[in-house]
Amino acid sequence: MNCNARFCIAAIAAITSLGPGRCRKFDIMDTMLHKLEKYADNLENIVQQRTAELIDEKQKTDMLLYRMLPPYAF
DSSP: OOGGGSOOHHHHHHHHOOOTTOOHHHHHHHHHHHHHHHHHHHHHHHHHHHHHHHHHHHHHHHHHHHHHSOGGGO
8 A cells, every 4th residue: 555645634624524513523534544554654664674674684695695605596
């Protein structure tokens, strides 16, 4: 899923806005949506971090195997 295709909080707030007499239900919904967006952003950051760690470890493993195996094995 493309993370840039998600709705931002401002867009959702504009869609759900009822004007000055907003009911309490939408305040709770706004809070929930804000927390979910923060959670999704945090998960995306964790995935990027772990992907970078995985790539780094794969490079280390490849270099170790390259040093251990004879050249004709590649």
